[in-house]
Amino acid sequence: xxxxxxxxxxxxxxxxxxxxxxxxxxxxxxxxxxxxxxxxxxxxxxxxxxxxxxxxxxxxxxxxxxxxxxxxxxxxxxxx
Amino acid sequence: xxxxxxxxxxxxxxxxxxxxxxxxxxxxxxxxxxxxxxxxxxxxxxxxxxxxxxxxxxxxxxxxxxxxxxxxxxxxxxxxxxxxxxxxxxxxxxxxxxxxxxxxxxxxxxxxxxxxxxxxxxxxxxxxxxxxxxxxxxxxxxxxxxxxxxxxxxxxxxxxxxxxxxxxxxxxxxxxxxxxxxxxxxxxxxxxxxxxxxxxxxxxxxxxxxxxxxxxxxxxxxxxxxxxxxxxxxxxxxxxxxxxxxxxxxxxxxxxxxxxxxxxxxxxxxxxxxxxxxxxxxxxxxxxxxxxxxxxxx
Numbered sequence: 001x002x003x004x005x006x007x008x009x010x011x012x013x014x015x016x017x018x019x020x021x022x023x024x025x026x027x028x029x030x031x032x033x034x035x036x037x038x039x040x041x042x043x044x045x046x047x048x049x050x051x052x053x054x055x056x057x058x059x060x061x062x063x064x065x066x067x068x069x070x071x072x073x074x075x076x077x078x079x080x
Numbered sequence: 081x082x083x084x085x086x087x088x089x090x091x092x093x094x095x096x097x098x099x100x101x102x103x104x105x106x107x108x109x110x111x112x113x114x115x116x117x118x119x120x121x122x123x124x125x126x127x128x129x130x131x132x133x134x135x136x137x138x139x140x141x142x143x144x145x146x147x148x149x150x151x152x153x154x155x156x157x158x159x160x161x162x163x164x165x166x167x168x169x170x171x172x173x174x175x176x177x178x179x180x181x182x183x184x185x186x187x188x189x190x191x192x193x194x195x196x197x198x199x200x201x202x203x204x205x206x207x208x209x210x211x212x213x214x215x216x217x218x219x220x221x222x223x224x225x226x227x228x229x230x231x232x233x234x235x236x237x238x239x240x241x242x243x244x245x246x247x248x249x250x251x252x253x254x255x256x257x258x259x260x261x262x263x264x265x266x267x268x269x270x271x272x273x274x275x276x277x278x279x280x281x282x283x284x285x286x287x288x289x290x291x292x293x294x295x296x297x298x299x300x301x302x303x304x305x306x307x308x309x310x311x312x313x314x315x316x317x318x319x320x321x322x323x324x325x326x327x328x329x330x331x332x333x334x335x336x337x338x339x340x341x342x343x344x345x346x347x348x349x350x351x352x353x354x355x356x357x358x359x360x361x362x363x364x365x366x367x368x369x370x371x372x373x374x375x376x377x378x
Contacts, residue, residue, distance in 0.1 A: 005221060005372075007374055007375035008373065008374065008378060009374065009375060009376075009377075010322075010326055010329055011378075012378065014361065017358070017361075017364065018357060021358050021361075
């Protein structure tokens with residue numbers, strides 16, 4: 001082995017990589033999802049994009065505050 | 081048995097052995113094995129039986145089979161009856177371990193074969209040992225050492241008397257040297273060497289390997305049209321799944337780098353069919369260039 005570089009056959013390499021198929025899948029699924037969200041955002045008009053940004057800021061502030069529980073709306077009804 | 085009858089018998093055994101060696105070279109292994117068995121049945125001479133056993137062991141290895149003759153090789157090597165048997169048995173052991181990808185063991189036996197050839201001052205043995213040892217170093221990713229072996233083997237060529245042996249060996253050694261030059265980044269020199277022998281390759285199988293090596297080399301030079309041409313030529317005559325996979329992979333890379341996504345998709349799809357359990361293989365191939373990690377001969 002020279003310069004720390006060990007080469008293997010394509011078949012061996014792909015069989016090794018196949019054992020990480022699920023993780024690779026997660027990586028590509030996540031990337032695809034992010035790309036899809038960004039594309040949808042870009043397809044909006046400038047004013048709609050501003051609305052989305054304001055809504056994101058609103059949700060972020062809510063979560064940082066800790067005063068809002070995502071399940072609270074449903075649980076209110078359950079107590080009645 | 082009279083001396084004349086003995087001489088006749090010895091001559092008959094040698095004739096059978098030589099005929100068997102020819103059959104091995106022609107890859108007619110069953111015929112070769114039968115001839116060796118016939119020769120073994122004709123002699124009680126221990127030295128001669130040992131030589132035929134080594135030859136038969138080598139034929140079994142070449143046929144990717146095993147048998148008592150293959151298992152006997154380490155013992156024969158340890159006995160070191162003479163330089164010829166030491167060379168042949170160590171060479172056969174290097175060869176079998178190369179085929180099973182046990183590179184460290186193959187290197188061990190290869191060095192013994194090379195020493196035996198050098199001590200016996202047999203140029204053709206030395207040439208054969210150097211070429212085989214070069215392939216073993218290549219398998220072990222020791223490309224600098226592999227190049228050194230192939231260069232030394234080429235230096236032996238001029239001293240080999242048989243024109244036929246000289247030509248077959250030259251083509252094989254230069255083909256090996258060319259590919260290793262590609263692997264160490266001496267791409268133009270590697271391509272030049274491969275072009276000098278590609279049309280002389282004695283079989284379609286070997287030619288398919290050189291075509292795919294050229295595809296790999298031209299990809300490295302970013303000459304994608306030429307890379308695709310050689311990739312297609314390799315695919316046309318590919319004889320084994322390894323060659324088909326390599327060609328599809330490199331053709332996919334070349335197409336992708338040229339912006340021909342449809343062709344890349346098609347080649348990666350063909351490659352992905354070998355790995356039905358690997359669902360995200362195509363996505364991976366579009367995202368990552370694996371060329372620096374692979375040895376096309378494995």
